[in-house]
Amino acid sequence: MGQVENDSADNLVAPSDASKELEDLRVKERCIEQREALPGEPRCVICGRYGEYICDQTDDDICSVECKTSLLARIAAKTKPPVKAPVRVDVPFGDESFCVRDNNFPDIPSLRASQIASLRTKLDICVKGEAIPDPVMCFSSCGLPEKLVHNLETAGYTMPTPVQMQVISASLSDRSLLVSADTGSGKTVSFLVPIIAHCSRGRSEQCTSKRGPLAIVLAPTRELCLQVEEQAKVLGKGLPFKTALVVGGDPLAQQIYRIENGIELIVGTPGRLIDLLMKHNVDLDDVSVFVLDEVDCLLERGFRDQAMQIFRALSRPQVMMFSATIHSEVEKLSNSMANNMIHISCGNPNRPNKSVKQVVIWVETKQKKQKILEIMKSKQHFKPPAVIFVSSRVGADLLSEALTAAIGLEVISIHGEKTMKERRERLRRFLTGEVSVVVCTGVLGRGMDLLKVCQVILFDMPNSIDEYVHQVGRASRMGEEGKAIVFVNEEDRKLFRELAQVLKTAGAPIPRELASSNYTSGISLGIDRKRKLSSRARS
Numbered sequence: 150m151g152q153v154e155n156d157s158a159d160n161l162v163a164p165s166d167a168s169k170e171l172e173d174l175r176v177k178e179r180c181i182e183q184r185e186a187l188p189g190e191p192r193c194v195i196c197g198r199y200g201e202y203i204c205d206q207t208d209d210d211i212c213s214v215e216c217k218t219s220l221l222a223r224i225a226a227k228t229k230p231p232v233k234a235p236v237r238v239d240v241p242f243g244d245e246s247f248c249v250r251d252n253n254f255p256d257i258p259s260l261r262a263s264q265i266a267s268l269r270t271k272l273d274i275c276v277k278g279e280a281i282p283d284p285v286m287c288f289s290s291c292g293l294p295e296k297l298v299h300n301l302e303t304a305g306y307t308m309p310t311p312v313q314m315q316v317i318s319a320s321l322s323d324r325s326l327l328v329s330a331d332t333g334s335g336k337t338v339s340f341l342v343p344i345i346a347h348c349s350r351g352r353s354e355q356c357t358s359k360r361g362p363l364a365i366v367l368a369p370t371r372e373l374c375l376q377v378e379e380q381a382k383v384l385g386k387g388l389p390f391k392t393a394l395v396v397g398g399d400p401l402a403q404q405i406y407r408i409e410n411g412i413e414l415i416v417g418t419p420g421r422l423i424d425l426l427m428k429h430n431v432d433l434d435d436v437s438v439f440v441l442d443e444v445d446c447l448l449e450r451g452f453r454d455q456a457m458q459i460f461r462a463l464s465r466p467q468v469m470m471f472s473a474t475i476h477s478e479v480e481k482l483s484n485s486m487a488n489n490m491i492h493i494s495c496g497n498p499n500r501p502n503k504s505v506k507q508v509v510i511w512v513e514t515k516q517k518k519q520k521i522l523e524i525m526k527s528k529q530h531f532k533p534p535a536v537i538f539v540s541s542r543v544g545a546d547l548l549s550e551a552l553t554a555a556i557g558l559e560v561i562s563i564h565g566e567k568t569m570k571e572r573r574e575r576l577r578r579f580l581t582g583e584v585s586v587v588v589c590t591g592v593l594g595r596g597m598d599l600l601k602v603c604q605v606i607l608f609d610m611p612n613s614i615d616e617y618v619h620q621v622g623r624a625s626r627m628g629e630e631g632k633a634i635v636f637v638n639e640e641d642r643k644l645f646r647e648l649a650q651v652l653k654t655a656g657a658p659i660p661r662e663l664a665s666s667n668y669t670s671g672i673s674l675g676i677d678r679k680r681k682l683s684s685r686a687r688s
């Protein structure tokens with residue numbers, strides 16, 4: 150007789166046929182345990198996975214107990230008069246373990262700690278902190294306003310991504326967070342969903358006509374602010390949720406007028422927001438959520454003082470910080486901004502997204518223009534729409550003009566010296582496909598969701614490997630395959646060591662010149678270095 154296997158998810162022994170059958174017969178508790186539906190198979194009406202069961206009360210296809218619970222909750226919410234959301238209670242500073250439970254929302258069967266741990270491992274989620282809420286498996290199972298769930302579905306977001314699963318649940322319990330997750334993994338929705346839920350709940354409770362902001366999102370570039378505000382509007386449609394965009398280059402008076410008329414969320418760059426706060430009396434008393442998107446940039450560079458000044462103007466907000474690149478200095482600083490912080494990391498932080506193929510080519514500075522023309526003339530290598538990153542504003546203008554003249558295809562430039570109107574219009578033309586190639590400085594390097602782009606060319610290496618990670622990341626969204634062609638030469642030597650390590654980890658080819666450089670000595674880089682050294686030894 151075969152021994153009965155332990156059915157723990159952590160068990161590494163493959164289950165016997167008999168236990169597999171038993172597993173198949175077991176009713177799936179959570180939707181994550183259910184497989185995807187094959188073509189022609191019934192789909193769960195809540196999450197779209199395989200609809201293995203039928204809900205006895207409604208006859209709908211359903212994948213698990215969790216989704217059945219959500220379905221019944223939805224139906225109950227439609228038939229019952231709207232229930233008042235629980236009152237948000239101000240707790241003493243430092244007591245952030247307090248959390249408001251929504252007793253109107255039915256309990257979801259809970260998983261054992263070992264199952265949660267194994268789920269996080271499968272989803273590539275690491276967490277650090279005390280009493281961390283479990284990840285949520287679908288948007289409809291965490292008590293969000295029904296309209297918000299509907300807006301998410303309409304936007305095509307049927308399932309949360311791993312970072313959203315963990316961040317949304319942690320954030321809904323009012324905890325402050327430091328989140329590092331791959332480029333293109335869906336961090337924006339992970340902070341917008343709790344913000345919108347919080348704002349619409351907050352407004353439905355307030356009896357006063359006063360409508361000062363309830364949340365602030367800071368981001369380092371105007372383009373990123375524009376993008377985040379757009380997405381917030383889409384997800385908050387139909388809810389008591391208005392936004393104000395506060396960025397330089399747009400008239401200040403209009404921004405003030407909008408805020409005075411009542412808004413819930415301000416999305417802005419630090420400089421303009423400080424400017425506005427200094428010149429105008431904006432009541433920030435009710436701001437209880439403060440998000441720093443691209444936090445390493447906001448806390449490391451010239452932005453730090455401004456970001457901290459805004460933070461200090463708020464009274465004990467929930468702080469949520471996000472980036473694909475976070476190092477220890479930012480971790481330390483972030484810990485000083487909130488108590489009982491949760492650290493979440495998803496995927497491969499501080500490294501380029503695995504979906505992007507990195508092709509690093511050694512090109513002398515004088516040859517760069519010739520090389521990029523060769524690439525752009527090759528149907529095999531050039532796959533527009535494409536973004537070309539350069540290091541200077543003048544360089545962006547010159548290169549875009551030279552490429553337009555040489556290949557007869559309109560190539561536009563975007564950088565910080567252009568007016569806001571021009572930057573907006575050019576970005577619109579690129580995003581709508583009117584032009585297919587843009588040359589830009591770092592203004593489009595971070596956070597920009599350039600949906601159809603699957604090729605970037607780093608004509609000039611950026612100043613740091615962190616910026617490299619972000620720029621390379623523009624070539625892939627949500628795991629789509631992309632390609633980054635990167636020009637390097639001796640002028641980039643201060644990054645050789647880290648670059649070689651990044652390429653080695655990704656299994657990408659390392660140019661011979663880089664492998665044999667003194668700057669990469671001591672790193673075992675395999676074949677290229679050995680070949681070069683042995684040919685030297687022969688001569």
Ligand SMILES: Nc1ncnc2c1ncn2[C@@H]1O[C@H](COP(=O)(O)OP(=O)(O)OP(=O)(O)O)[C@@H](O)[C@H]1O
Binds near residue numbers: 305309338473597622
């Ligand atoms: N749950 C979801 N289902 C499907 N698509 C999603 C989901 N969440 C986000 N997306 C899409 O994924 C893309 C990447 O999201 P987003 O721009 O938020 O990534 P990010 O993690 O902030 O990346 P970066 O670090 O580059 O800023 C966007 O096009 C967004 O619309």
